[in-house]
Amino acid sequence: MSRAPITKVGSERLRAELERLKSVERPRIIAAVAEARAHGDLKENAEYHAAREQHGFNEGRIAELEAGLSTAEVIDVSRLAAGNRVVFGATVDLEDVDSGESVTYQIVGDLEADIKQRLIAVSSPIARALIGKNNGDDFEFTAPNGVKSYAIVGVRYS
Known part of the structure; x- marks a missing residue:
């Protein structure tokens, strides 16, 4: 298991x-x-x-x-030493490439995910697209309302 x-x-x-x-x-x-x-x-x-x-x-x-x-x-996310790379537990600041809107998410386990608190499941489409990317990277993922493009403007572990 x-x-x-x-x-x-x-x-x-x-x-x-x-x-x-x-x-x-x-x-x-x-x-x-x-x-x-x-x-x-x-x-x-x-x-x-x-x-x-x-x-x-x-x-x-x-x-x-x-x-x-x-x-x-x-x-313990505070002990991760991933630098600017997005891994499980990262708090990621994103900017929508099309609208310029900013949003912040933390990538967490499925059981603790809560979109209202900006905690996204590691298995979610946006988290899967983020994992392995670095601060400054652009990425796309397929959301329920179509393809979205974001730029990663910050990665932190706290």
Whole structure:
């Protein structure tokens, strides 16, 4: 079985989420299920069904995090000495060649990816196009809305 890479910061964040799901959310949801069950007829009890659904989602996320973290290889990005080369864990500043817009992404493991926080999965098309490039390089990749061209204007490891 191959070990999936994950950043040290991402590992700590996901372990904190796992702990919160187990110690805070699980007891809260169990109490909500018990309270809804006490209201009587379970077939037509919307509160009960909603609480059970929430319980299922919570337990599914717990299982996903436990499985992912158990096979993860934690990489301390601050100790990488890749220089100006883009590798796993790099924070990359990009400029859209066509529009001039700037964007910054960090290349992280699949489990910790979160586009809202600008954390892109190492398996994503843009990360695959970035890996191995150097600061100052231009590159293209196929996005869902067509081919995009970017220039790498900064690479750092922190």
